[in-house]
Amino acid sequence: xxxxxxxxxxxRLRQVSRIIAVSSGKGGVGKSMVATTLALTxxxxxxxxxxxxxxxxxxxxxxxxxxxxxxxEDKGIIPPEVNGLVYMSLIYYSKDQAVPLRGADVSxxxxxxxxxxxxxxxxxxxxxMPPGIGDAVLDLLRLVxxxxxxxxxxxxxxxxxxxxxxxxxxxxxxxxxIGVLENMKMNNSDSIQLETGKLGLNFxxxxxxxxxxxxxxxxxxxxxxxxxxxxIREILQVKAL
Amino acid sequence: xxxxxxxxxxxRLRQVSRIIAVSSGKGGVGKSMVATTLALTxxxxxxxxxxxxxxxxxxxxxxxxxxxxxxxEDKGIIPPEVNGLVYMSLIYYSKDQAVPLRGADVSxxxxxxxxxxxxxxxxxxxxxMPPGIGDAVLDLLRLVxxxxxxxxxxxxxxxxxxxxxxxxxxxxxxxxxIGVLENMKMNNSDSIQLETGKLGLNFxxxxxxxxxxxxxxxxxxxxxxxxxxxxIREILQVKAL
Numbered sequence: 402x403x404x405x406x407x408x409x410x411x412x413r414l415r416q417v418s419r420i421i422a423v424s425s426g427k428g429g430v431g432k433s434m435v436a437t438t439l440a441l442t443x444x445x446x447x448x449x450x451x452x453x454x455x456x457x458x459x460x461x462x463x464x465x466x467x468x469x470x471x472x473x474e475d476k477g478i479i480p481p482e483v484n485g486l487v488y489m490s491l492i493y494y495s496k497d498q499a500v501p502l503r504g505a506d507v508s509x510x511x512x513x514x515x516x517x518x519x520x521x522x523x524x525x526x527x528x529x530m531p532p533g534i535g536d537a538v539l540d541l542l543r544l545v546x547x548x549x550x551x552x553x554x555x556x557x558x559x560x561x562x563x564x565x566x567x568x569x570x571x572x573x574x575x576x577x578x579i580g581v582l583e584n585m586k587m588n589n590s591d592s593i594q595l596e597t598g599k600l601g602l603n604f605x606x607x608x609x610x611x612x613x614x615x616x617x618x619x620x621x622x623x624x625x626x627x628x629x630x631x632x633i634r635e636i637l638q639v640k641a642l
Numbered sequence: 643x644x645x646x647x648x649x650x651x652x653x654r655l656r657q658v659s660r661i662i663a664v665s666s667g668k669g670g671v672g673k674s675m676v677a678t679t680l681a682l683t684x685x686x687x688x689x690x691x692x693x694x695x696x697x698x699x700x701x702x703x704x705x706x707x708x709x710x711x712x713x714x715e716d717k718g719i720i721p722p723e724v725n726g727l728v729y730m731s732l733i734y735y736s737k738d739q740a741v742p743l744r745g746a747d748v749s750x751x752x753x754x755x756x757x758x759x760x761x762x763x764x765x766x767x768x769x770x771m772p773p774g775i776g777d778a779v780l781d782l783l784r785l786v787x788x789x790x791x792x793x794x795x796x797x798x799x800x801x802x803x804x805x806x807x808x809x810x811x812x813x814x815x816x817x818x819x820i821g822v823l824e825n826m827k828m829n830n831s832d833s834i835q836l837e838t839g840k841l842g843l844n845f846x847x848x849x850x851x852x853x854x855x856x857x858x859x860x861x862x863x864x865x866x867x868x869x870x871x872x873x874i875r876e877i878l879q880v881k882a883l
Contacts, residue, residue, distance in 0.1 A: 427699040428773055429670010433800070457698075457774040458668040458804040504745015504777050532669055533698040535776070536745050558859055559674070563699040587853065612828065618799055 406516035410544050413477070413515065416522040417450070420545060421579065421642075425553045426563025428457065428532040431584040431629070432553045434614060436529040437464045438629045439551075441621060442637065444485045447524035451483075453490035454514070454541070455531045456507050462490050466619030477519040484621040489518050504536040511540050533563065534570055542574055551579045551605075556586050556593055568600055579642060580605040584629070605640070606632045647757035651785050654718070654756065657763040658691070661786060662820065662883075666794045667804025669698065669773040672825040672870070673794045675855060677770040678705045679870045680792075682862060683878065685726045688765035692724075694731035695755070695782070696772045697748050703731050707860030718760040725862045730759050745777040752781050774804065775811055783815055792820045792846075797827050797834055809841055820883060821846040825870070846881070847873045 414420065423436035433455065440451040453461040465488065470481035472493055480489040491510060502510065520526060528548070531537045541548065550571055554560045564581065571578055580603030583593045587610045597604040609628050617623035624630060636642060655661065664677035674696065681692040694702040706729065711722035713734055721730040732751060743751065761767060769789070772778045782789065791812055795801045805822065812819055821844030824834045828851045838845040850869050858864035865871060877883060 427669045429668055429796070429801070457776065458800070460800045460803065463800060463803065502776075503780065504748070507745070535698065535743075539744065555670070557856055559699070559701045559704060560670070562701065562704060588856075615798055615829075 404512060406512050407544060409516045410512075413518060413520065414526070414545065414547075417520055417526045418524050420526045420528065420548045421551055422528040422530045422541065422548045423551050423553060424530040424538070424567065425532045425560070426565075426567045427560055430532075430553050430555045430560050431608075431614070432532065433460045433464060433529050434629055435551075435553050435582060435584060435633075436527050437461050438624050438627065439633055440486050440525070440527040441484065441624055442630055442633045443525050443527070448487075448522065449485075450480070450487040450489070450520050450523045450526040452514075452518075452526060452528045453492070454511060454537055455529050456491060456502055456510070456537050457531045457535075459490055459492050459529075461488075461529050462492055464618055464624070465621070472518075475519070478517045479519050487520060487523065489514065489520075507536045508540050511537050512544065515544060534567060542576060549577045549579050552581045552602075553584050554581060554593060555584055556588055556590065561593055561596060565596075565600065568602060578602055582632075583607040585610045605636050608632045645753060647753050648785060650757045651753075654759060654761065655767070655786065655788075658761055658767045659765050661767045661769065661789045662792055663769040663771045663782065663789045664792050664794060665771040665779070665808065666773045666801070667806075667808045668801055671773075671794050671796045671801055672849075672855070673773065674701045674705060674770050675865075675868075675870055676792075676794050676823060676825060676874075677768050678702050679865050679868065680874055681727050681766070681768040682725065682865055683871055683874045684766050684768070689728075689763065690726075691721070691728040691730070691761050691764045691767040693755075693759075693767060693769045694733070695752060695778055696770050697732060697743055697751070697778050698772045698776075700731055700733045700770075702729075702770050703733055705859055705865070706862070713759075716760070719758045720760050720762075728761060728764065730755070730761075748777045749781050752778050753785065756785060775808055783817060790818045790820050793822045793843075794825050795822060795834060796825055797829055797831065802834055802837060806837075806841065809843060819843055823873075824848040826851045846877050849873045 425432040443449045472478045554564045581597045586607045594604045611628035614627050666673040684690045713719045795805045822838045827848045835845045852869035
């Protein structure tokens with residue numbers, strides 16, 4: 402039997418112009434920081450939603466400093482507005498507890514969240530994806546066909562190896578990749594840029610390691626002053642994202 | 643029906659004195675580096691196995707610089723010896739390709755690897771776990787009852803939040819936690835140490851950020867000269883791990 406919620410998902414996202422999934426091959430590369438900062442930066446000129454689907458370690462609520470804002474129920478779920486973003490996270494349903502989710506439960510929670518959330522009219526919906534290629538990523542690819550990917554890596558060989566795998570999968574499935582961001586850079590090597598080029602992917606920018614990022618957790622204004630925000634503004638000025 | 647492989651797992655691990663799972667709440671904290679360096683350090687005085695079960699981004703083969711060594715089949719799988727370690731990784735079966743594994747496939751691969759691998763007599767088996775609390779972690783807890791956990795974090799609030807969740811789960815299930823390592827430290831704050839104490843966990847050491855770690859990838863001797871190796875030696879000298 403086809404899950405009846407699946408047909409609802411397209412309708413829910415009908416008024417969203419672009420859906421950008423911020424993704425990484427492995428964790429700890431600053432993916433959630435980039436997703437949140439990208440959403441906040443775009444929101445200065447556009448209507449933007451931020452959707453935390455990182456089942457492995459949801460953290461955009463900490464980065465945004467979400468306090469007490471809760472979704473409302475009205476023929477689905479209406480996400481709260483947080484720091485100017487239409488914000489939704491699975492933590493509203495897991496209560497941020499140590500809830501180990503099996504693959505099937507991850508799929509179920511993802512479908513449920515996609516089917517019930519009333520995003521309304523948005524210019525951009527930014528999704529903070531789980532790292533790697535697991536159940537949630539595979540489900541999203543199956544359920545939402547219009548997703549574009551922005552891939553975050555660090556300068557480390559170990560992180561970039563996983564980017565290669567993810568890029569291969571996305572290409573086979575014909576999902577567009579906006580490009581690769583090299584985050585937390587602490588060296589002068591251009592090897593990530595070169596390797597990105599070899600994969601035929603767009604190298605968007607390198608973002609120097611910035612100790613202010615940790616201090617900016619929970620503070621919108623400080624987030625918009627980090628190197629991540631600065632580089633994202635540069636990308637938006639020079640290139641159409 | 644009970645999977646017949648499950649009864650075999652205990653027998654396969656019978657001659658292994660201690661099983662230590664190196665774990666983290668989220669990725670990118672240097673877990674695989676710590677697991678590999680711990681295994682190499684222990685191997686200077688003991689017989690040690692290293693088992694890469696990080697389905698999200700296997701990387702110990704890159705860190706060890708594994709070349710061409712392949713498991714042999716003989717009433718099960720006999721792992722190759724790599725840099726003095728008895729070494730096994732799921733990459734021998736996934737061929738390091740972009741193979742997206744569903745939760746059920748992860749469980750199946752994990753059970754298969756545990757059931758077929760002939761470790762022989764070992765003083766220590768070090769397991770590089772996937773980050774977080776997913777299918778592979780839950781299966782390991784179900785299948786191997788004698789695992790002790792060593793948890794790696796960075797100084798970041800976002801990483802430590804996920805440590806709390808993992809520690810809560812492990813305690814509920816009554817698995818011993820050896821302690822917490824704070825890796826890639828770049829500040830002078832003792833907040834991770836304090837928070838670890840509040841959780842009632844043993845704070846093992848802080849490991850300063852060391853740019854030599856990236857250069858040591860693939861080189862055993864260089865790995866044993868990093869700050870990670872130095873701190874692990876200190877822990878082994880002062881405290882019984």
